[in-house]
């Protein structure tokens with residue numbers, strides 16, 4: 001099949017529609033980020049929950065808050081009330097940066113950059 005460049009007509013309508021959809025999607029993300037910032041409501045999205053679970057499964061094998069130096073488990077990690085994890089949320093104009101820090105000092109980045 002030959003292709004004559006003079007006959008090539010790009011589908012600008014479809015391109016414009018895709019661009020409009022992309023802009024609308026970006027507007028929705030910005031609005032959601034602004035709303036989170038406004039209400040100070042923070043939650044872990046499924047990707048972040050899964051990333052945290054994977055990290056904890058590995059981290060807890062060696063965390064100094066869970067294991068004594070002689071290899072025996074610490075009975076109450078984080079003290080009587082527990083609570084060894086600190087959640088850090090940083091709303092930005094393009095998405096949420098999410099980190100979790102263990103009280104042993106190690107930290108993991110849960111940010112879902114694909115959602116930005």
Ligand SMILES: [Zn+2]
Pocket residue numbers: 059063064065102103104105106
């Ligand atoms: Zn730890």
